[in-house]
Amino acid sequence: MGSDVTEVSRSRIFGGYQCVYSHDSKELKCKAHFSIYFPPSYDEQADERLPVIYWLSGLTCTEQNFIQKSGAQRYASEHGVIIVGPDTSPRNCKIEGDSECWDFGVGAGFYVDATEPKWKEHYRMYSYVTKELPALIGSTFRIDLSRQSIMGHSMGGHGALICYLKNPGKYKSVSVFAPICNPSKCPWGQKAFKGYLGSDETTWEAYDACSLAKHYKGPINNILIDQGLSDEFLGKNQLLPDNFVVSCAESKIPIILRKHEGYDHSYFFISTFIGEHVAHHAKFLKC
Template identity: 45%
Template sequence: MTNFTLPALPDGIELLSQHASFGGLQQFYRHASTEIGLPMRFSVYLPPQSLTGEVCPAIFFLAGLTCSEETFMIKAGAQRVAAREGLILITPDTSPRGANLPGDSDAWDLGVAAGFYLNATAAPWRKHYRMESYIVDELRHLLLPLLPIDEKRLGIMGHSMGGHGALTLALRHPGVFRSLSALAPIASPVSCPWGQKAFQAYLGDDQVSWAQHDASILMSQQQQAPYPQGILIDQGDADQFLANQLHPHLFEAACNQVGQPLTLRYQQKYDHGYYFVSSFIEDHLMHHKQHLQ
């Protein structure tokens, strides 16, 4: 670790803590976000290769409902694999915090910790709930000059609401992310209660705009396979949300329609939580490593 010196941090960004982990560094940051208009937090894992000056590929992980920038880093057990493979991991928070909007803390599936990785267009959410622009534009460009990241080797993955985010951001911003995977994603938000509730609040009544944030619809509109090297999705067959909320079969049908290679694996006896995520995280990181060579 002695070879790595963190560059001088720009105004408005603060390193809150860092911890040695598998020869690398686990870091937690806070910064003043211009897109969100509030302080935002994110976490970074730097593998040992990056600490000796090597420029490494980076994977954005988007977490699910009720989670924060800490959840994946604490629960998934990803650092061991990332250290071995030389992968930088980046996890943003799941929503703005501190906006104090009416009703933003009344339910676990809307508002705080439930930003759905889109830019809200309806009041009162539209001022602060701009997670799509925050991740793709602000956070990405903030980190590229700060950390030893190869900007041409970026991947994105996520779990549950974050799986929805990973799929939709990858499809909505072609060329930004070279590799893509998801664990138990909300694969068709327009078809499930979680998505309908969020989209009604954040986007209003215009269901045309809803479709622009639905991974299954977005995939069905592709003229050719956007990820010809393949997309990986794992889904527990004992997931309590599978039947009513997740609908991976709709995304699978859309992939088949446009010739997008998809590996959709139903894992027997696994539910929706981080015991499931941690069981298959190595497969996902290796999927990204393979396509970020």
């Protein structure tokens, strides 16, 4: 293992190891943590490299929420796939007021590269997730970077959709739970995009899954979306999945949108369906 990462924790679970590492991020200009699950078939000494699924978390999360609550490790063990989960923003950067709100700043990086002067030095989660983190894990662990997929929840669902749609062919598949589908048109997204990208709304389109879907040209596999019908943020028009259905239809992008009676926005919902998401990706990652 290279010396660019420091092991923070290692716990046995479902026959594999759930680890957390820290490293000095060049994009975020701070110490960043990420989680990584090694299934039992992972062998540091072997030539074989395993495929990877990235998990992007939602507002207020760290790299911990998913690994503590989703139960995804059981399914990663079954399929022999690694799961990597970054934090949701830079931390400890001494930006005035960055922890004042739970939906902007710390814990709410929105997976964009900020352009506004106050944020642009550190808030580069898009480049971190799509470039720095893959390069780091590919050179540190036995991971096959030609077999990557991506999934996420809420703000992280938005992140997974845009990473997939902005990089045709880079990820084999994408799946999301209760994603923020049209950030330019919902209160969470408008606040974040205005703060990180400025008030010229044309610049927001580059990070809006609905705009990206309309103009998408490239290889595509079914996009899997699960949405709980008792999700309070669905009712508050923060998620707007039906707008994404319309945009995908325009570009003939096949999506599977499943709406589930009674499920809310929480990890109870995620843990119920995460096995099906891992299986969805395993099909395309051939594992």
